[in-house]
Amino acid sequence: MPTSCACVYTTQRISSVIVFHYFEVMLDLFASIQQAEQRIRPYIRETPLEESLALSQISDADVLVKLENLQHTGSFKLRGALNKLLSLAPDERARGVVAASSGNHGAALAYALRLLGAHGTIFVPEHASPVKVAAMQRYGARVERHGDDSVITEAHARRYADEHGMAYVSPYNDLAVVSGQGTIGVELARQTEHLDAVFVSVGGGGLAAGIAGYLKTVWPHVRIVGCLPENSPVMARSVAAGQIVDMSSLPTLSDGTAGGIEPGAITFALCQQLIDEFVLVSEEQIAAAMRVFIEAHHMLIEGAAGVAVAGYSKQQQAWRGQRVAIIICGANISVSTLKTAL
DSSP states (O other): OHHHHHHHHHHHHHHHHHHHHHHHHHHHHHHHHHHHHHHHTTTSOOOOEEEOHHHHHHHTSEEEEEEGGGSGGGBTHHHHHHHHHHHSOHHHHHTOEEEEOSSHHHHHHHHHHHHHTOOEEEEEOTTOOHHHHHHHHHTTOEEEEOOSSHHHHHHHHHHHHHHHTOEEEOSSSSHHHHHHHTHHHHHHHHHOSOOSEEEEEOSSSHHHHHHHHHHHHHSTTOEEEEEEETTOOHHHHHHHHTSOOOOOOOOOSOGGGOSOOOTTOHHHHHHHHHOOEEEEEOHHHHHHHHHHHHHHHOSOOOHHHHHHHHHHHHHGGGGTTSEEEEEEOBOOOOHHHHHHHO
């Protein structure tokens, strides 16, 4: 009997420690996001949160879309890139920064560097979208290609930054970047009284972790649904395995979420704790979701945004009568990829 009691006590004590740690992490992230909001507010757009009448009628729910496709550079990524750059000391910025990106993070960083009068080098995978690479170059960044997977590109960029004494700006594996993305949550809380769920695409996990880190403090019962392409479900597979997995990704319309996750990424633990469930969608479902959105809203979205719309569409019967938001994370898509989707 004493042994049983001891076991119960130990379990309760461990559980209490885990719960305490969770709330400690949440409070730290919440405070960091609030600071990020004040820091980047003069430079970004507060993007609209609009009703999607088409999706609402199809699913018999109150569906809202957060239009980050209308953000500067056509993507939410500007938030994290700006917050990181503004968090650096002036002498660090003056030495230049280094980043790795499949496209949107690089374009956002290039825009932010130009805005702040700084400079940097951006490494992209060999398969990076020509449209997104062109955007980086248009903003004045130096762009170099390296590797056939985002993990390889990131590792090379980190080494380059270390060798040249420059700051590295991760697309997701940095608290300042995650906190910048989390400012979307601040805006959502201002723009609507409540949400039952948020559907968000997941690659490295910075967007989902940031939004969840803020909203779950404001609305503890909101559910965060992470949406991934079946062709590159790395974070979902990693959370299921209890560790970051090394796996190959197949070609996908959602190039912005494709590829591996950096070993030791802080977003892995955050996604473990903050994302309530994952939903995987096929390439056909992504393309169909993009067509529905483009026809209904008369604006372009990229594949990663289509993943979130497709994730909601796959689960829509479960959300009847409830209020959900879908994060339309970006609009940067090449003509050739758009033709494939349509």
